[in-house]
Each structure stands twice: as C-alpha cells, then as structure tokens.
Amino acid sequence: MPSVIAVAQQKGGAGKTTLAANLAVALAAGRRVALWDADPQHSLSRWRRLREEGRGARAALEFLEVAGWRIGIELERIGRTNGLVVIDTPPEIATDARQAVRGADLVLVPLQPSPPDLWAAEGTLRLAAAERRPARLVLNRAPAASRLRASMEAEITARGLPVLGVALGNRAVFASSFAAGLSVLEAAPRSAAATEMALLAAEVAALLG
Ligand SMILES: Nc1ncnc2c1ncn2[C@@H]1O[C@H](COP(=O)(O)OP(=O)(O)O)[C@@H](O)[C@H]1O
Numbered sequence: 001m002p003s004v005i006a007v008a009q010q011k012g013g014a015g016k017t018t019l020a021a022n023l024a025v026a027l028a029a030g031r032r033v034a035l036w037d038a039d040p041q042h043s044l045s046r047w048r049r050l051r052e053e054g055r056g057a058r059a060a061l062e063f064l065e066v067a068g069w070r071i072g073i074e075l076e077r078i079g080r081t082n083g084l085v086v087i088d089t090p091p092e093i094a095t096d097a098r099q100a101v102r103g104a105d106l107v108l109v110p111l112q113p114s115p116p117d118l119w120a121a122e123g124t125l126r127l128a129a130a131e132r133r134p135a136r137l138v139l140n141r142a143p144a145a146s147r148l149r150a151s152m153e154a155e156i157t158a159r160g161l162p163v164l165g166v167a168l169g170n171r172a173v174f175a176s177s178f179a180a181g182l183s184v185l186e187a188a189p190r191s192a193a194a195t196e197m198a199l200l201a202a203e204v205a206a207l208l209g
C-alpha cells in the first residue's frame with residue numbers, strides 16, 4: 001500500500017489545502033504522488049484546473065477522483081509503484097475527515113498561532129489518537145520571532161503535543177502561487193517559502209520512513 005498523509009484540522013483557514021498542494025509537489029521529486037480532494041468545497045480541485053491551464057514546468061501529480069469503496073483499489077494501484085497519497089480534508093470531523101485520518105500513515109494538523117486554532121487542532125489530534133494514527137501539528141503563518149509564536153510553542157510543549165520541527169512563515173507567495181495553480185517551489189524556487197517547504201517535506205519523508 002502507498003504511504004498516506006491526511007492533512008486535517010477542524011478549523012477552516014488553517015492552511016490545510018495550501019499545505020496539501022505544496023507538500024504533494026515537494027514530495028513528487030522521485031516518487032509518484034497523488035492528491036485526493038476530500039473537501040466538498042473543492043479548492044484543491046480548482047487548484048488542479050488552474051494548474052492544467054497554466055504553462056511552464058510543473059511537477060507531475062495525479063489526482064484521485066474516486067469516492068467510497070473504489071478508493072481502496074486506487075490506493076493499491078498507486079501503492080504498487082511505491083506511491084504517496086496526500087488527502088485534503090474538510091474543516092470538520094465529519095465522516096470524510098475521519099475516514100481520511102483512519103487510513104493515514106501520518107496526520108498533519110496545520111494551525112496558525114492563535115488559541116482557537118490550537119483548541120481546534122487538539123480535537124483533531126484526539127481523533128488521530130483515537131484511530132491510533134501518528135500525527136503532528138504544523139505551525140503555519142508563524143512570524144519568525146514574535147511573542148505570539150513563542151507563547152504558542154510554549155503552550156504546545158507544556159501540553160506535550162507532537163509538532164513538526166519545521167514551521168511555515170506568513171508569506172504572500174503561498175497565496176499567489178496557489179492562485180496560479182502552482183506550489184511555492186515552482187513559482188518562487190528561491191524564496192524563503194520554498195526553502196521552508198523543502199525542509200518540511202524532508203522532515204515528513206523521514207517520518208514516513
Ligand atoms: N503560510 C502561509 N502564508 C500566507 N498565507 C497562507 C499561508 N498558508 C495559507 N495561507 C492562506 O490562508 C488562507 C487559508 O488557507 P487554506 O489552505 O485554504 O486553509 P484551509 O484549507 O485549512 O481552509 C488562504 O488564503 C491561503 O492562501
């Protein structure tokens with residue numbers, strides 16, 4: 001079976017879709033990566049359309065369009081080629097998000113440095129724990145050095161919550177590249193955002209083994 005990463009967080013606007021798209025591109029070097037848009041708002045599918053309409057060099061990604069029982073067959077097909085599936089999920093612990101978490105080898109929970117994001121993220125971590133899936137918080141839109149970030153990090157440590165070592169800064173290129181159907185690695189390979197994304201992907205790849 002392929003490795004499956006579910007990007008989940010009950011709170012909307014935390015950065016799930018941005019992380020899923022950018023991580024898929026970052027991990028597509030050297031392996032087959034498929035994205036599965038499990039969010040009925042379909043922002044990832046719209047990103048795909050922009051991507052297909054655009055010009056220039058882009059990483060080859062697959063997009064899974066299947067639902068329900070067929071997903072098992074698709075995962076097996078991709079798994080035969082040592083593939084990876086990244087699932088973007090809806091902002092609620094509804095059936096689809098729960099199923100994605102249940103089938104994941106790693107659950108990533110993006111959160112912005114604000115208490116409501118942390119409270120919502122804890123709910124998603126509890127869900128992952130209930131399903132016995134490994135999970136990591138991913139600090140997103142985190143100002144490099146700020147009191148807010150420091151207090152969030154202290155809070156995360158105090159509660160013993162698992163968190164990725166690499167955080168993503170608040171960088172406009174995440175929004176502008178997404179609007180062009182690209183990842184930050186493709187739109188601005190020399191940007192700080194691209195460096196962070198590459199480091200984050202390396203940390204995730206190491207966790208998957
Ligand atoms: N690291 C970042 N820096 C700047 N903007 C970001 C970053 N991550 C996400 N965003 C922006 O925040 C908004 C919400 O992100 P999105 O990925 O759609 O969240 P979700 O899928 O969790 O609802 C989008 O406008 C996106 O461009």
Ligand SMILES: [Mg+2]
Nearest residue numbers: 016017039043
């Ligand atoms: Mg989304």
